[in-house]
Amino acid sequence: MINKSNLVELAAALGGLPVYGCLPGSPADQAGVRYGDVLLAVDGHVTPSWDAYLAARQRSGASIRLRLFRDAREFEVDVVLNKGGFDQATLAATLGMLGNGPPMGDEPS
Numbered sequence: 001m002i003n004k005s006n007l008v009e010l011a012a013a014l015g016g017l018p019v020y021g022c023l024p025g026s027p028a029d030q031a032g033v034r035y036g037d038v039l040l041a042v043d044g045h046v047t048p049s050w051d052a053y054l055a056a057r058q059r060s061g062a063s064i065r066l067r068l069f070r071d072a073r074e075f076e077v078d079v080v081l082n083k084g085g086f087d088q089a090t091l092a093a094t095l096g097m098l099g100n101g102p103p104m105g106d107e108p109s
Contacts, residue, residue, distance in 0.1 A: 001035070001036060004018075004020070007036060010038060010069075011039075014038050014069055015040070015048045016038040016039050016040040016041075016046075016047055016048065017038065017047050017048075017049075017050065017053060019034070019037040019038065019039055019068075021034065021035040022034065027079045027081050028079055030079075030080075031066070031077045031079040031080075033066065033068065033077065033079070034070075037068045037069065038068065038069040039053070039066060039067075039068060040067040040068060040074065041056070041067035042056035042057055042060065042065070042066060042067075043056060043059065043060045043064055043065050044065070044067075063078055063079060063081060064078070064079050064081065065077070065078050065079075066079060
């Protein structure tokens with residue numbers, strides 16, 4: 001499994017955001033998003049930065065299509081969001097893009 005510093009470098013090289021993990025049972029977890037993925041786009045809008053992710057996410061609705069990179073290939077997953085509106089903090093934690101490490105547990109070595 002890729003370590004955090006290599007994940008950050010890979011994400012930067014691909015022009016995306018590193019995914020540090022998902023909250024168990026979250027929409028992203030249920031869609032199969034996991035530690036080590038690189039988020040490339042949301043609903044067709046590229047996500048080279050956190051600001052770009054937020055802008056793309058604000059244009060979306062009850063579900064989002066994520067373009068991810070994993071295991072040397074790109075693929076898309078649909079994430080059906082929980083009812084109750086858009087909560088940036090919860091979404092950020094779910095995708096594991098805030099803070100200095102994985103939101104839960106230790107990073108793989």
